[in-house]
Amino acid sequence: MLDYAEADEVQVLRHRLRALVEEHIPKSYLGAFTDNPNDLEIAQRFSRILGEQRLFALTWPESFGGGGASSWEQTALREEMWAAHEPRGAQYMGLNWIGPVLMRYGNEDQQQRHLPPIAAGDVLWCQGFSEPEAGSDLPALRTKAVREEGGWRIHGQKVWTSYAEMARWCFLLARTGTPESRKDGITVFLVDMEQAEIEVRPIPSMLGRHHINEVYFTGAWVPDRDVLGGINEGWKIVNDVLAFERIGIARYARCDKLLSWAPRALGEAWADLPQGLHQRWAKALVHSRSVRLLAYKVVAAQDQGLLDPADAAAYRIAVTLLDQEVAEVLMDIVGGWGLGTEDTERIFERAVEDHWRYAQASTVASGTLEMQRLALANRLVGKR
Amino acid sequence: MAELVDEMEELAEAVSESTRALVAQSPEGVGWKALLELGWFELAGEDPRLATGVLGEELGRAALASRALDAAVVHALEQAGAPVVAEQSHAVLYPLPSSPGAGQLFADGSAELDGLFLGGVEPGDKILAFVTDPAGQPAVVRLAPVEPSEVAGLDGADARVRAGRLTGRSAAVLDRLAPEHARLALRTARRALAYQLVGAAEECLRIAVTHVSERHQFGRPIGSYQAVKHRLADVRVAIAAARSVLAGSWDESDQTELTVLVATSLAKKAVQTAVAHGLQVCGGMGFTEEFPLAPLVRRAQFFAPFLGSAAELGMETARLLKACGTAPRISGFGTP
Ligand SMILES: Cc1cc2nc3c(=O)[nH]c(=O)nc-3n(C[C@H](O)[C@H](O)[C@H](O)COP(=O)(O)OP(=O)(O)OC[C@H]3O[C@@H](n4cnc5c(N)ncnc54)[C@H](O)[C@@H]3O)c2cc1C
Numbered sequence: 034m035l036d037y038a039e040a041d042e043v044q045v046l047r048h049r050l051r052a053l054v055e056e057h058i059p060k061s062y063l064g065a066f067t068d069n070p071n072d073l074e075i076a077q078r079f080s081r082i083l084g085e086q087r088l089f090a091l092t093w094p095e096s097f098g099g100g101g102a103s104s105w106e107q108t109a110l111r112e113e114m115w116a117a118h119e120p121r122g123a124q125y126m127g128l129n130w131i132g133p134v135l136m137r138y139g140n141e142d143q144q145q146r147h148l149p150p151i152a153a154g155d156v157l158w159c160q161g162f163s164e165p166e167a168g169s170d171l172p173a174l175r176t177k178a179v180r181e182e183g184g185w186r187i188h189g190q191k192v193w194t195s196y197a198e199m200a201r202w203c204f205l206l207a208r209t210g211t212p213e214s215r216k217d218g219i220t221v222f223l224v225d226m227e228q229a230e231i232e233v234r235p236i237p238s239m240l241g242r243h244h245i246n247e248v249y250f251t252g253a254w255v256p257d258r259d260v261l262g263g264i265n266e267g268w269k270i271v272n273d274v275l276a277f278e279r280i281g282i283a284r285y286a287r288c289d290k291l292l293s294w295a296p297r298a299l300g301e302a303w304a305d306l307p308q309g310l311h312q313r314w315a316k317a318l319v320h321s322r323s324v325r326l327l328a329y330k331v332v333a334a335q336d337q338g339l340l341d342p343a344d345a346a347a348y349r350i351a352v353t354l355l356d357q358e359v360a361e362v363l364m365d366i367v368g369g370w371g372l373g374t375e376d377t378e379r380i381f382e383r384a385v386e387d388h389w390r391y392a393q394a395s396t397v398a399s400g401t402l403e404m405q406r407l408a409l410a411n412r413l414v415g416k417r
Numbered sequence: 418m419a420e421l422v423d424e425m426e427e428l429a430e431a432v433s434e435s436t437r438a439l440v441a442q443s444p445e446g447v448g449w450k451a452l453l454e455l456g457w458f459e460l461a462g463e464d465p466r467l468a469t470g471v472l473g474e475e476l477g478r479a480a481l482a483s484r485a486l487d488a489a490v491v492h493a494l495e496q497a498g499a500p501v502v503a504e505q506s507h508a509v510l511y512p513l514p515s516s517p518g519a520g521q522l523f524a525d526g527s528a529e530l531d532g533l534f535l536g537g538v539e540p541g542d543k544i545l546a547f548v549t550d551p552a553g554q555p556a557v558v559r560l561a562p563v564e565p566s567e568v569a570g571l572d573g574a575d576a577r578v579r580a581g582r583l584t585g586r587s588a589a590v591l592d593r594l595a596p597e598h599a600r601l602a603l604r605t606a607r608r609a610l611a612y613q614l615v616g617a618a619e620e621c622l623r624i625a626v627t628h629v630s631e632r633h634q635f636g637r638p639i640g641s642y643q644a645v646k647h648r649l650a651d652v653r654v655a656i657a658a659a660r661s662v663l664a665g666s667w668d669e670s671d672q673t674e675l676t677v678l679v680a681t682s683l684a685k686k687a688v689q690t691a692v693a694h695g696l697q698v699c700g701g702m703g704f705t706e707e708f709p710l711a712p713l714v715r716r717a718q719f720f721a722p723f724l725g726s727a728a729e730l731g732m733e734t735a736r737l738l739k740a741c742g743t744a745p746r747i748s749g750f751g752t753p
Pocket residue numbers: 159160161162163164167168169170192193194195196240245394397398399400401402403404407632634635639642643644645697698699700701702704
């Protein structure tokens with residue numbers, strides 16, 4: 034039996050995090066990637082504050098700068114942060130999967146060099162997987178690593194790379210096998226982004242001007258010490274990455290927060306909403322609570338090393354669909370979308386608008402809904 | 418009979434072509450003068466369905482700013498004998514989303530306004546406004562001219578709509594239209610809006626179909642995968658549903674109001690479906706500003722709550738149905 038009562042230390046942590054958010058994050062904050070450079074500043078500063086208090090890499094071993102906490106505390110951290118529009122900015126990526134993957138596959142030197150800066154909250158990473166011709170079909174990637182004395186030179190192009198503009202390091206997939214080698218010829222490189230041979234071009238999008246990018250590699254250098262795992266053994270690592278990614282974001286927490294906020298935000302207008310909309314609101318709230326339970330089941334299983342990948346996939350499908358359901362309901366509730374959403378007074382409307390755009394992308398980013406469904410269904414019908 | 422059908426098809430084709438040309442030449446939007454020069458009002462006199470449908474759909478596809486809703490409203494009112502003349506440029510003030518009127522009318526005849534002009538206002542424009550009367554009933558009034566400087570832009574909204582907001586002004590009300598004209602004005606505006614939404618949905622679908630035909634993954638066009646095909650089919654179904662009810666909404670009967678309500682709500686549903694599925698099947702590309710979905714997504718979102726959100730339209734439909742005590746067939750049902 035699962036015990037859903039939250040342990041005292043988890044409650045204490047929540048209160049501590051809420052107090053920190055209250056103190057350091059302005060009410061109007063909607064994420065780090067807006068047109069306002071202050072927002073990025075806020076996130077960077079907040080990450081360092083968390084780092085100083087060892088609240089950043091909460092579950093990591095203390096030797097890597099972590100807090101040695103339980104995965105329930107980590108879950109609370111993820112929930113509190115996502116509900117507050119992720120005041121850690123892009124840092125969650127380093128925490129959710131880059132760090133854990135380095136712990137699993139990195140050698141001692143790599144761990145010593147890369148983990149403490151992530152745990153301290155002062156280095157940003159990006160994920161260089163997708164390419165123009167390799168989206169859902171990731172094994173088709175063509176960015177090439179060419180062997181030279183002491184290391185590798187990278188040539189090629191990545192696309193949709195989140196946060197590349199501000200990242201110091203890139204977790205890059207490149208081809209080291211023959212062009213036809215697909216999954217068997219991919220290697221992971223940890224690439225220092227501060228080189229003249231890397232050019233980042235932001236792609237203006239619905240997710241803001243500073244979110245996704247194209248990244249061009251024209252002979253960027255990676256020394257041997259920054260090859261992660263074996264040559265041509267990258268695909269195994271990728272699968273692990275994706276498994277971590279799938280359960281890393283507590284989307285239900287923001288859904289729950291926005292839904293719970295709606296009656297207060299609307300005030301007297303709440304009672305005048307069409308009845309059908311009240312019903313959809315209640316239903317969405319129930320869905321968000323049930324997805325939360327699904328998340329807890331996954332966390333518990335992962336804790337015991339018994340996580341069924343099908344459950345992880347089911348959770349990810351459920352949580353992204355929840356995101357979209359909630360976005361539609363909230364949009365109908367605020368009605369006046371687009372009207373004066375730049376108005377900083379109308380925080381709720383702006384939060385809903387922001388949520389809507391990100392919810393649309395949640396079924397595309399880190400593997401599309403269709404690919405998730407296929408992966409899950411293929412497990413069910415016994416195809417790999 | 419066959420000849421008549423041919424002739425009608427030719428006319429529709431000719432109208433579509435000249436409308437497309439106008440839309441293509443008007444990146445800044447289609448104003449009243451352009452509609453007069455196009456001969457839109459004469460065409461609307463002869464065939465309002467064709468005139469409204471073609472203009473609305475083309476504008477919807479292009480996600481352009483226009484006076485098309487205003488023109489449809491004024492034309493319908495003129496035809497119905499209301500004191501307006503389509504020769505003169507009009508601007509209509511619409512309610513903000515979720516509010517019943519673009520202002521409150523007081524017993525002394527004055528009004529306090531807060532509403533939206535959709536395609537801007539020019540000096541000398543005659544002004545009509547959807548307002549709420551002292552008894553809380555919807556009404557349409559004619560107002561003294563408005564200075565364009567009184568109209569504020571809309572922050573954060575779809576800039577290509579060119580909508581402007583007129584706030585907090587106590588305006589001189591010239592006169593109030595008859596209640597049946599007020600109702601006619603609202604359903605005409607909704608219907609014209611519905612055509613724009615159907616046009617936008619069609620364009621999303623066209624973009625999506627083109628993309629999935631050209632984009633390859635796993636060595637095949639992504640349009641060859643069932644999961645992708647199903648989404649496209651669902652969009653097409655939603656558009657067809659909206660179109661058929663819209664077509665039926667032109668037969669004047671005691672159910673016209675109901676039919677227009679249903680058509681508007683189906684059109685909103687269609688464009689929302691088209692946006693959601695369009696974004697999904699276009700993958701990362703769909704979210705970029707350079708990709709043609711972006712203006713359509715913004716337009717769909719801007720219009721979703723306008724003149725009644727899906728939930729509000731549903732409530733109104735239920736009210737009408739309850740009031741008539743039966744479940745009437747939708748008007749136009751059975752006509753080709
Ligand atoms: C906001 C955002 C952030 C991102 N951040 C990053 C990042 O940091 N790093 C990174 O590497 N990538 C990133 N991505 C890219 C993301 O991983 C890809 O967009 C995603 O994998 C889909 O690839 P694609 O865009 O090429 O779409 P496509 O693969 O072209 O897919 C288009 C459509 O076809 C469907 N489809 C494709 N193949 C099949 C099939 N076999 N069966 C059924 N349906 C199919 C898809 O489900 C989708 O609906 C990001 C994307 C977004 C939107």
